[in-house]
Amino acid sequence: MDQKKLFDTLLSACTKGHVAAALDAFEAVNKERADWAPIEGKENNRGPIDVASDPGRALVERVTNAIDAILEAEHDLHGGIPDCRSPREAATTWIGIPERGLYEMSTAERQRVAGRVTITLSPGDGQAARLVDIRDCGVGLTPEEMPQTILSLNESNKIRKHYLSGTYGQGGSSTFAISAYTFIASRRASERRVGFTVVKYLNLPPEEYKTGHYVYLTLEGAVPSIDLPANQFTAGTLVRHFGYDLTGYDQPVGPKSVYGLLNQVLFDPVIPIWLDNQVRQYRRVIKGSRNALNGAVDEGDESRRGPSLDHNVPMFYVSLGDFGMVGFEYWILERPTKEKKRPSAAFVNPSRPIVLTLNGQNHAELAGSIVRTEAQLLYLSQRLVAHVDCNRLAPESKRALFASSREEARRGLVRQMIHDELVRILKSADELTRLNNEARDQGTRERDETAIQEMRREVARLLRIQGITIDQVEGGQARGDRRTPDQPSSPPGPHIRPQPIEVQEPPSYIRILWDEEEPISFYPGQRRYIRIETDANSTYHNPDRPGSSRINIIAQGAVMLKGSTPLRGGRLRAVLDVPEAIMVGANGILRVELSRPGLTALSDQREIVVSEKPPVRPGREQLSLPPFLPHPVAPNEERWTDLGWPEDVATVASSAEMENGTLVIYYSTAYPRYSNQLAKYEQRSAALAESFTKRYEVWLATHSLLYYRDQQEAGAQHQAGEVDEDEVAEVRERKERCRMATLAALFAAREVGLEAVAPSDAEGQDL
Structure with a gap:
């Protein structure tokens, strides 16, 4: 069996047995030339490959590599101009993806872009041994490049490429541990040659070695290659996993499906991708749970109008000082039904509904106890989904927060600050308090x-x-049982819905919701969310671009402005902070101004005073x-x-x-x-x-x-x-x-x- 015959056989193989037979035949003919080389050239390579604990998340890492290949191809096509500093910026600039996300694209537009990366799930040898293809039409690799890239570990190929998601050079390799065989074929657009190989786990003599290692097929010490016309294998990379164990993802849709997994982990992908599920006979676009929550609808989605929401707050960013900025947004789904007891399960893990993302990928999830117990929103705990965008954190903060496995956030100061900020946001939202009380009252039984x-x-x-x-x-x-001063205080919780604010054009007022005769009290190191009301429409305030907003929030003296929430229904919140170093007795001013074209500006202000921190009980x-x-x-x-x-x-x-x-x-x-x-x-x-x-x-x-x-x-x-x-x-x-x-x-x-x-x-x- 020559190289061309082996390539064709592997390309048409469907089971582990087919691959094993083909390899045996090839090695029999090429006894002196064929060999197996350890990945990265190291006999001890199991550690970084076996690091992933979840087969689903390992598969997503391979998808992330495919998306990076698309962005690399776009970089080459555009000559790296302009200099994009993130995958999101690269996708927006070079591919035309809307800056706010895939939900702003039409169904047809998402389908067109998704065709550049496809995941194909085939029956294979059964649920515990599926055939999984990941095919991209990206930059591709030459046979000579493959050992230092897709067959390497911890190389520095991407460490200076800010427009790519990958960093550590090992994420995709974790799929080797879950497959019996992995067939890899790749081609650069400028090349006639297609490089290909097979990766497997090789047991070593137990009398000499403690463990085996992962190896790939070589011919005369190099990756095998063949010449093919472009119409037989287009530029890009195919990674085919034989015997991939997807036991935990055996449902057609939902949390225990590959479809649900991809949308949950690729929570806000920079580009959409296709899932071709030949086991369940459907083909759908993967756009991420965030975009579905924001109303994006594709063929096969349960609702043609997107999810039913009782409330949502779009993305806004809050400063954490030297640690950078963090974005927050959240959604409240409609009340549970007998059929859907946990509405959030369609989008996230309902036990961990708070998703922390970096470059759109789910890097960590926080427990629902934050919503249920700390924010005291028990009756919203199965309906609330919160997203924390960590892209604007400082580099050192990202390193302190996220592990290279992308499966958990490290406990420490950065995670604590994000945690505390989220609790403040949820507890200061009057609408969340009202919805929670409403749900509670509907189920309360009268007692004597x-x-x-x-x-x-x-x-x-x-x-x-x-x-x-x-x-x-x-x-x-x-x-x-007094609350300790470090804990975010709960706002007064109205049982009745706050009075609707009728929007006027031009607006007629803006006011700070604080007693006019009383100063707003802070202690050193305290952060508060101060409520503001106006009858201006939502376009008057852009929290992400304060310079283009007609509502100007000014903090002077002892207090600092750290951000604001979007204007929704005439209500927004200003995020104020008094530094630890500020002396007791210092004061300041909070002022809000609303500019109206051709009319005088509207304003309101309150005094800020810095008081002693209340003693801990x-x-x-x-x-x-x-x-x-x-x-x-x-x-x-x-x-x-x-x-x-x-x-x-x-x-x-x-x-x-x-x-x-x-x-x-x-x-x-x-x-x-x-x-x-x-x-x-x-x-x-x-x-x-x-x-x-x-x-x-x-x-x-x-x-x-x-x-x-x-x-x-x-x-x-x-x-x-x-x-x-x-x-x-x-x-x-x-x-x-x-x-x-x-x-x-x-x-x-x-x-x-x-x-x-x-x-x-x-x-x-x-x-």
Whole structure:
């Protein structure tokens, strides 16, 4: 078998067996000439290739290389003029992609550009061994270039090319670890020769080597090549993976599909690409979840009008000082239905709906607990998707934040600053508070106030037995539960929708929403979002280009302007910051001006004063009961999904959320230790069942208050948001609450007068 025959066979092969047979035949004919060379020329090359843990994300890295190949071809075509400093700028300047994103293109325009990169998914040897092609019509490679580029590791080919996404020279190689064989063929436009090879894992003698390594086929020490006319293999690169394990992505669409994966990880790609799914018999454009959320619709999309949104705020940027700038935008999807319990799952991982991107690619995701607990938007947690654009961070900040694997963000100061800024943004948004309260009120059950007060007194009695003195029983803010000054404060949460502002042309007013007689107080190092209202339309303010905006926000003296949100419905927010070095007693001015063509300008202003930072509360003092309310939740209720509870009813008993000053204790009506005992009482009498539930709620409330106090005391010793936000922490708390629920059921049953469980049932229980 000669090189041409091997190339043709590999090009038509569909299974691992076809490749193995072809290689055996080729090596048999070319015994003295054919050999296998280690990738990068290193026997120890497993480390950087095996680094990826997710086959889906590894595949996306290969797609990123294909997009880079398109941008490299455009660079050569335009002679590198102008000098583009980012992939987004290159795509806009050389290809004509709209600066704001693919959603501003028509369906036909996206399809035309997408034809330059295609992913083809074929049956192969089954779900765990698919055939996956990635074909680009980009710059291509010569046979001589391939060992130092696509067959290399950690080379510096892209490190000075700001117009490309790749940096480290190893991302795409991670697909080698997930494939049985990888066939690579490439051709430069100016070349007749097509270079090609096959990559595989080669086991080495265990008596000499600890592990094997990855190798590629060579002929007389070089990459094989053949001459082909352009119509048989156009310029660009084909990477074909045989035996690619896509077990976790076996659905046609949605989060567990290749289609969903690509849109989620390529959250905001610089160019669209095609997915040709021959397993599921469809062909669709991949445009990224951000563009879908912004209304881009392509053939095969579920809705021809884009997703239904209850609210959204377009991209705006906030300064982090020397760390650079960060962009934020968010969307609130319509309320869940029985068919779509988690609306955000169509666009992101619903457990981690906050996406951090660099060059449009999802580099990290933050946990939904930020939305649910820290921003106190529990009822929006399955509907909110937030995007954090990190392109404008300073280079050192990017390096500190992102790992080369692009799978997680490093914990540290930069991540903490982004985290805190996001919490401030979400908590200062009146519309989010209103939507959250509206969703909460729709599911709230009326409770007998007398029964609630009786239960509070019983909880107070139990706490006193433990040596905890109670200030009050009727509710109100506890002295020991004051918010630490570093934590972003929650805005007043209107239950009624803020009054609509009727837009006027020309506008007639602009005002700062702060008492005219009171200065705006800051302490050194504090950042606040100050609300502004006007009857001007949204075109009057461009937060990304303040120089072209007719609304001018001026900060003088002790306060600095760090950004602003877009003008939506007559409302915007100014981001103000007082540096740590500013002395107490300093003052300043916040002024807003609205220019009107041919008319006098409108304005408003407030004084800024710098005050002492409020003292952090002591670690322990007399505990006051905050208002609290037990709330039963059944598995078929929408609230179960809002709380992020798992489907397995045996793994979740309760959780507690502070909502507008009330600690709401949600408990599962299906938790076996509770539901089984309740069923026994219901068979005897309704009164016994009711008594059991009330006592069960008392014990859960007591535990939740103690647990809440411990969390507050721990939080006083750390900066805001410096908590373990991973799913691991949630699972740990869930297990603790299950243990307490088991005890609560036991104590409640004994108080009713019956033994909760037979001794045999209690054996083995982890209490």
